[in-house]
Amino acid sequence: MANVKRSPWILHYDGSSCNGCDIEVLASMTPVYDAERLGVENTGDPMQADIFLITGGINSQTAPVVKQLYDQMPRPKVVVAVGICACTGGVFKDAYNIRGGADTVIPVDIYVPGCAARPQAIIDGIIRARELFQKRSEEHDALMKEKKRERRQA
Amino acid sequence: MTTGVRVVLVVLYVLLAPLIGALLAGIDRKISARMQRRVGPPVLQPMYDVIKLLKKQVIAVDRSQGFLIVSYMILTIITGCLFFAGVDVLMVFFIMSTSSVFLYLAAVVTGSPMSTMGALRELVQDMAIEPALLFSAVGFYLATGSFEVESIIGEPVSAIAKMPGFFAAFIFVLTIKMRKSPFDTAQSTHAHQELVKGITTEMGAKNLAYFEITEWYETVLMLAVVAMYIINSHPTSIIVAVAVILIVYFLEILIDNTCARVKWKDMLILSWIVTLICAGVNLILLMVI
Numbered sequence: 001m002a003n004v005k006r007s008p009w010i011l012h013y014d015g016s017s018c019n020g021c022d023i024e025v026l027a028s029m030t031p032v033y034d035a036e037r038l039g040v041e042n043t044g045d046p047m048q049a050d051i052f053l054i055t056g057g058i059n060s061q062t063a064p065v066v067k068q069l070y071d072q073m074p075r076p077k078v079v080v081a082v083g084i085c086a087c088t089g090g091v092f093k094d095a096y097n098i099r100g101g102a103d104t105v106i107p108v109d110i111y112v113p114g115c116a117a118r119p120q121a122i123i124d125g126i127i128r129a130r131e132l133f134q135k136r137s138e139e140h141d142a143l144m145k146e147k148k149r150e151r152r153q154a
Numbered sequence: 155m156t157t158g159v160r161v162v163l164v165v166l167y168v169l170l171a172p173l174i175g176a177l178l179a180g181i182d183r184k185i186s187a188r189m190q191r192r193v194g195p196p197v198l199q200p201m202y203d204v205i206k207l208l209k210k211q212v213i214a215v216d217r218s219q220g221f222l223i224v225s226y227m228i229l230t231i232i233t234g235c236l237f238f239a240g241v242d243v244l245m246v247f248f249i250m251s252t253s254s255v256f257l258y259l260a261a262v263v264t265g266s267p268m269s270t271m272g273a274l275r276e277l278v279q280d281m282a283i284e285p286a287l288l289f290s291a292v293g294f295y296l297a298t299g300s301f302e303v304e305s306i307i308g309e310p311v312s313a314i315a316k317m318p319g320f321f322a323a324f325i326f327v328l329t330i331k332m333r334k335s336p337f338d339t340a341q342s343t344h345a346h347q348e349l350v351k352g353i354t355t356e357m358g359a360k361n362l363a364y365f366e367i368t369e370w371y372e373t374v375l376m377l378a379v380v381a382m383y384i385i386n387s388h389p390t391s392i393i394v395a396v397a398v399i400l401i402v403y404f405l406e407i408l409i410d411n412t413c414a415r416v417k418w419k420d421m422l423i424l425s426w427i428v429t430l431i432c433a434g435v436n437l438i439l440l441m442v443i
Contacts, residue, residue, distance in 0.1 A: 003202065032192075038195075041203075045350050047355070048207075048357075074213045074358050076210070076211075137206075
């Protein structure tokens with residue numbers, strides 16, 4: 001059984017963040033925190049990504065973008081909300097343009113709170129996400145096998 | 155070389171080249187990481203990546219992309235097989251450029267602007283590489299009197315003794331071929347994301363895995379050409395060739411980590427100037443003497 005969790009590739013998108021969390025996300029990729037030692041690669045391409053890191057609350061303009069990015073990612077995939085704004089809307093929760101956290105548009109699996117979330121917390125979120133990614137991948141494999149069997153019988 | 159030896163070499167290439175290529179890529183990432191004072195991914199990371207990619211759901215904008223990528227892979231493998239069967243170098247270089255056309259098509263067929271721009275840059279990269287490759291084929295002929303790989307490595311003196319200029323030009327374009335930093339305009343493995351992922355933007359899952367595997371085959375083939383410069387009829391030259399390959403590979407990693415990307419025009423001009431000066435002067439000397 002192959003260990004897909006060794007290679008979690010990341011797509012990072014800024015919902016409507018103040019850039020604080022984005023800086024921390026990028027910091028966790030730099031040599032100081034070196035997320036690459038876990039096999040993490042910052043792809044910037046939804047077609048190649050496994051983990052969707054989303055920062056900031058969702059507003060009306062970014063909602064369709066976030067949804068599209070999520071749809072473009074091939075299964076299995078995991079979504080991580082980074083920072084309190086992406087989790088719940090944060091201090092902008094009651095603002096007229098903010099819908100709330102990322103889970104108002106797409107299903108979020110892991111919540112990483114903090115304002116801004118610390119790189120250590122983000123890497124911890126990625127580690128939890130890759131465990132989930134492994135689980136989903138096994139489920140996906142089982143589903144594919146079943147589908148293949150059904151097709152063969154038909 | 156008897157037919158048996160040739161068959162064994164070709165089979166070994168088909169089976170072992172992806173393993174060697176993946177290991178080299180892993181070592182590359184590890185050394186790069188150590189140069190930046192970080193731990194870096196495990197040496198087997200490229201293999202983990204490809205295994206994961208093979209298991210993911212396939213989303214392709216155009217169904218023909220899969221066929222084109224597989225054609226690219228098969229043609230590259232054929233190129234390597236021809237080389238290890240010891241046939242014509244000129245033929246090997248020609249088929250190699252044919253295979254890269256399939257990569258171009260696989261990227262363009264999706265219609266994505268990032269992918270198309272990456273593909274156009276890939277063509278420019280091929281234009282930058284091609285003169286040096288063809289020059290070195292001509293150089294091999296002038297130095298040894300044959301285009302055949304078998305007779306080139308059967309000479310009593312290494313080819314590099316007569317063609318150091320060609321070797322320098324070849325090493326220069328090797329940086330472009332291996333997608334290393336100053337010249338990684340078409341596709342980059344690092345976080346230089348000016349074109350999302352360049353030529354591989356619209357490739358996901360299986361298709362990207364095939365692309366990676368082809369890269370490994372190609373790396374091994376290009377390093378084998380480096381070895382062709384060194385190997386002569388003496389068996390110990392093979393050990394020297396392996397040492398030279400490792401030095402060249404380390405040099406590429408060093409260049410990759412110390413240079414910022416240049417514009418495609420600078421790449422084209424620079425590579426042609428280096429080819430003309432190094433290989434051209436060497437060519438004139440070989441023809442006069």
